[in-house]
Amino acid sequence: MTGLPEPLPDWLTSARRVTVLTGAGISTDSGIPDYRGPQGLWTRDPDAEKLVTLSYYVADPEIRRRAWLMRRDTAPHARSNAGHRALVDLEQQGRLRALLTQNVDGLHQDAGSTAVLELHGTVREVECLSCRDRTTMAEALARVDAGEPDPACRVCGGVLKSATISFGQALDPAVVEAAAAAATDCDVFLAVGTSLTVHPAAGLVDLAAGSGARVVVVNAQPTPYDDLADLVVREPIGTSLPRLLTR
Numbered sequence: 001m002t003g004l005p006e007p008l009p010d011w012l013t014s015a016r017r018v019t020v021l022t023g024a025g026i027s028t029d030s031g032i033p034d035y036r037g038p039q040g041l042w043t044r045d046p047d048a049e050k051l052v053t054l055s056y057y058v059a060d061p062e063i064r065r066r067a068w069l070m071r072r073d074t075a076p077h078a079r080s081n082a083g084h085r086a087l088v089d090l091e092q093q094g095r096l097r098a099l100l101t102q103n104v105d106g107l108h109q110d111a112g113s114t115a116v117l118e119l120h121g122t123v124r125e126v127e128c129l130s131c132r133d134r135t136t137m138a139e140a141l142a143r144v145d146a147g148e149p150d151p152a153c154r155v156c157g158g159v160l161k162s163a164t165i166s167f168g169q170a171l172d173p174a175v176v177e178a179a180a181a182a183a184t185d186c187d188v189f190l191a192v193g194t195s196l197t198v199h200p201a202a203g204l205v206d207l208a209a210g211s212g213a214r215v216v217v218v219n220a221q222p223t224p225y226d227d228l229a230d231l232v233v234r235e236p237i238g239t240s241l242p243r244l245l246t247r
Contacts, residue, residue, distance in 0.1 A: 004240055018189075019186035025237060029082070030084075030107055050063055064161075071137065072144055078107060083242075084108055084110070100117045100182060121164040209228055
């Protein structure tokens with residue numbers, strides 16, 4: 001099924017422990033482009049993937065300059081949307097087991113979600129790749145606006161990067177462990193706006209299903225896990241998610 005059933009199934013409306021995994025699709029209504037969709041950032045400009053690949057980023061100052069401009073031109077202007085707020089409502093109902101996100105934009109927190117596990121880090125902070133000193137993204141972008149196209153760490157002179165997990169960079173083991181625990185301890189596992197092609201995040205669906213949870217996939221495009229899911233919804237996230245999560 002790829003539409004919202006009427007009425008919603010009892011196993012969904014009565015679920016007491018819902019673990020949610022979100023991807024780029026939940027933020028497209030906020031003006032942040034997704035990556036792998038038909039109009040995704042990497043679909044339209046394959047070279048853009050180099051901006052988030054650690055080996056390219058470290059080796060090429062021009063890649064870093066492009067990455068800083070991308071951060072400056074996108075992140076500060078986005079606002080949370082109805083999809084994010086629906087998950088706040090789920091938390092306030094007392095039914096949210098965990099909110100796991102592959103996104104780095106911080107929009108879940110802006111909407112009011114209080115316990116977000118950011119699998120791929122956050123774009124709102126900057127980390128030195130040498131000494132691991134952290135500062136705010138706002139401070140780094142102010143330096144870019146002031147004429148530093150590739151600002152260096154003020155502590156050791158090392159390369160600065162957003163505190164996100166780039167391709168070729170390891171995820172935080174503690175975050176991965178907490179996400180796996182949430183996937184294996186839920187009644188319903190809800191994957192929203194994610195292509196479910198990036199691991200280990202995609203593998204959380206297997207963990208949930210293997211532990212007896214129902215699986216719901218809400219995504220505009222087909223995913224590798226649609227056949228495993230108990231419910232697949234292709235309708236827009238901003239309208240379908242609030243209806244799915246009605247108690």
